[in-house]
Amino acid sequence: MRSEFIFTSESVSEGHPDKVSDQISDAIVDLFLSKDPEARVACETLTTTDRVVLAGEVRGQGMIDTEGNWAEGALEEIEKAARDTVRKIGYEQDGFHWETLTFENHLHPQSAHIAQGVDESGNKDEGAGDQGIMFGYASDETPDLMPATLQYSHQILRQMAEDRHSGKAPFLEPDSKSQVTLRYVNEVPVEATALVVSTQHAPGYYKDSDNPALYEELRDYVMGVFHSVLPEGFITENTVIHVNPTGRFEIGGPDGDAGLTGRKIIVDTYGGASPHGGGAFSGKDPTKVDRSAAYITRYLAKNVVAAGLAKRCAIQLSYAIGVAEPLSINVDLHGTGTVDEAKLEEVLPKLVRLTPKGIRTHLGLNKPIYGPTAAYGHFGRTAEGDLFTWEKTDLVDQLKAAF
Structure with a gap:
């Protein structure tokens, strides 16, 4: 191993369009498993301007029968689960609102050919759902035994989300990203060389706006989050810091960029510190x-x-x-x-x-x-x-x- 190196990981918030999709897909998984612990779900979600689209294969008592007929009220429950997820995240914007968005459900029964290979039968043990x-x-670089760059990236955005939901930071909107670069000496993180946050914000909270004090309020807030998350001494005068480096970020979430289930698998796992098999997690039953x-x-x-x-x-x-x-x-x-x-x-x-x-x-x-x-x-x-x-x-x- 190199005695000294620099490594970077990123995270995205619950309001990032891809994460909105992941959360909706997992809300559908939870809905099916709440009815039937042996349910089969493979649910993909597309989010875009004022629209949520579901597609995939499902099976589960209480939701859909073996003939492919939906149980009474099942379609309404699926739509409610999707809308409730968007509401909890906090999207009530003109371009993406939990109550007014268009919802499409294209889920259909699981293939019988897949089921015959996966299900237990006779002396056959349950098989893997895919190759x-x-x-x-x-x-051991953090108490949670995770790569520090990713753990701090997550913690920054979780703190921002908590402050947004509580009202402590009312100028924050749901969509945001973070990035943490650390210098390692003998495999131990010792210093932050670069920190980045790009966050959707209320009108006016951007560089070169008519009221520069608003951006300074946003930047000071993010700096406070950095200092509360990273260990003491990690942020130095040499740390490069970017807060909304592109400038204005008022249009965000699925209105600013389409989201898909499973596009943030490195964020979901180890921030690039370990290989990834390639398969996404969200939307899939166990x-x-x-x-x-x-x-x-x-x-x-x-x-x-x-x-x-x-x-x-x-x-x-x-x-x-x-x-x-x-x-x-x-x-x-x-x-x-x-x-x-x-x-x-x-x-x-x-x-x-x-x-x-x-x-x-x-x-x-x-x-x-x-x-x-x-x-x-x-x-x-x-x-x-x-x-x-x-x-x-x-x-x-x-x-x-x-x-």
Whole structure:
């Protein structure tokens, strides 16, 4: 490893058009799972000026029957879930308003050919919902065992969203992005070399407006957020800071740029610090290993680091559609491990059965728990009750005992 380097990650807020789409898709997943824990959902969402469009494949008791007929009130519930999501984010703008937007639902029954490969039947175990590769990662550079650049990027925007919702920062609108660049020495972050926030704002809060004091109020507020999130001493006189560098940002969200489910997968995972398998999470029920296997690999990697077996850990799994057992497992400790990686590859599958059903059972994934995952990252969150169970470190003692 290089003794010194600079690394950057970005995040986007709950009001970013792609994140609006992710949250709507996961609201539909939660709706179906609340009716039927074995529901199948693959919901894609398009958001654009005053319009939300759903498309995908679904199955679930209480929502749609095997003949493809919608249950009474199901279509209304789907539309309400979408509109409520937009309302909670805070969009009541001329170009995108939760109450007046046009809503289109093009969801349809899941393919019977996919179902026959995935469902349990007779002696056949439940198979993976698709082929693919999934990665999990953990690093000891933050208490949550996440890359610091991404964790701080998320925290900046979460603080801004909380202040917007509470009324503390009434000049903020929902759409925003952040970017954090840190200098690392011996793999430890020591300094912020650059910080960026671009946020949608109320009229007048931009550079070169008729009232320059409004932009200064916005900039001072963002500077305060930077200082509250980053460790003391990280921001120095050499830190390059940009707040709304393009200038005016009054038109934003889906009115300013179309949004699609699954376009922010690096924001969702590790900010570029680890490989990504390519599959998105939001809008997918937990039989889809794009989601569930990404969660279990994070869980395993986090437990490896929490057990002190490595400072950094990346784990890859691979699956074939309709096949229960993973085709491969790879552990990479990035030269920071105190144990043999091949030994870990033998031990980990003995601690958790890595079939789709085994993963769902171990982590309790067949529940309506996905709405909170769809903004500010799926990882580095606090495990609480049924939420974010993949962030638990309850395998630490077993891992230590194995070595």
